[in-house]
Amino acid sequence: MKFSKEDIQKLTLEYDSGIIPPPYSHVFHMELDWSESILKVKLDLHYTDRDELSEQEILDEGFTLSDDYHYEGELNSIWIEPIQELLTETKWSPRQLDEGGIILYLNEDSVPKTPLSQEVWQLMAQDLIQAIYESTKKEAPLHINYRLVTEENTLDCTITVHFSNRTVILDQGEKSQALNWDYSIQLMKLIFTPDYHYEIAKEAPGTKPGAYIDCGDGLWHELGKGVVNIDPAFDAVGKIQQRFEDMLLG
The missing domain is CATH 3.30.1560 (Mago nashi protein)
Known part of the structure; x- marks a missing residue:
């Protein structure tokens, strides 16, 4: 049919x-x-x-x-x-x-x-x-904050997902750009796939080399330590890092 x-x-x-x-x-x-x-x-x-x-x-x-x-x-x-x-x-x-x-x-x-x-x-x-x-203002748009710290630089970005009008905005410093909706939704699914250890989350992003993520609740998690894969056969954490590095460094 x-x-x-x-x-x-x-x-x-x-x-x-x-x-x-x-x-x-x-x-x-x-x-x-x-x-x-x-x-x-x-x-x-x-x-x-x-x-x-x-x-x-x-x-x-x-x-x-x-x-x-x-x-x-x-x-x-x-x-x-x-x-x-x-x-x-x-x-x-x-x-x-x-x-x-x-x-x-x-x-x-x-x-x-x-x-x-x-x-x-x-x-x-x-x-x-x-x-x-x-x-209806019952909830705000979803904000995902990400920080990549290397020996040379600290790079920050925010992804804002507006379900009300199907737009996704990537803000990086003074730069802002729209992201593809379907790609962004798949990224959101990926972000919420691993296990987040809230008992070791911080209220501020890390400053030592590493990758850090805040899923919109103001708590920061370090990928690989506070964010770990549930399924050893699927490296969700690695994929999250790769997607953000492509956006930040690409």
């Missing part, structure tokens, strides 16, 4: 996190409508099974006691084309989901469709939710 960009003008996404335990478990219902060349959005997000936990257990995991969220409004129309492109590329499963995942309703169709590319659609939904959070 293939669709052209003109075939679909409305889309509903429903997601259930499945067996993930609280306070992380959640469901959401998102309606998208670009039939009038603007992107109208409705979102209802609800965290589930939190009555099994104490208030302190929820807070200890970095959540609040009121994380459910409702939004009805518009998003930047720059999101329309990526949604359409993903729809035209999607292959569909003939089976319903057993536990957890995302299903789609196309246009006014009441029959759910299950995309085979679950991870891709879940990432798209997460990006759209983040765009809503930024547009």
Whole structure:
């Protein structure tokens, strides 16, 4: 089953996190409508099974006691084309989901469709939710700060990811440039792949030779010491260093 960009003008996404335990478990219902060349959005997000936990257990995991969220409004129309492109590329499963995942309703169709590319659609939904959070000032854009210290130089840069309008800006001193969106999102996934040892993080970046990263929370980690690979077969730390060195030194 293939669709052209003109075939679909409305889309509903429903997601259930499945067996993930609280306070992380959640469901959401998102309606998208670009039939009038603007992107109208409705979102209802609800965290589930939190009555099994104490208030302190929820807070200890970095959540609040009121994380459910409702939004009805518009998003930047720059999101329309990526949604359409993903729809035209999607292959569909003939089976319903057993536990957890995302299903789609196309246009006014009441029959759910299950995309085979679950991870891709879940990432798209997460990006759209983040765009809503930024547009409503619930959350600020993501800032990644990086420092490379060599024997000769100290080089600093900041990557700012604006989900609200799908732009990514690299600031290095007085220089500023836009980065490719897809490349940047893959870099963000890579950055959050390793294990971060917060017990040895610092409030200021290092000054000795090495590579240091702040993932937006004001705490600095040294790559290779405070940031280590989870999977020995995949050198995420090395890849992060290489990507930033290419940007800083290229």
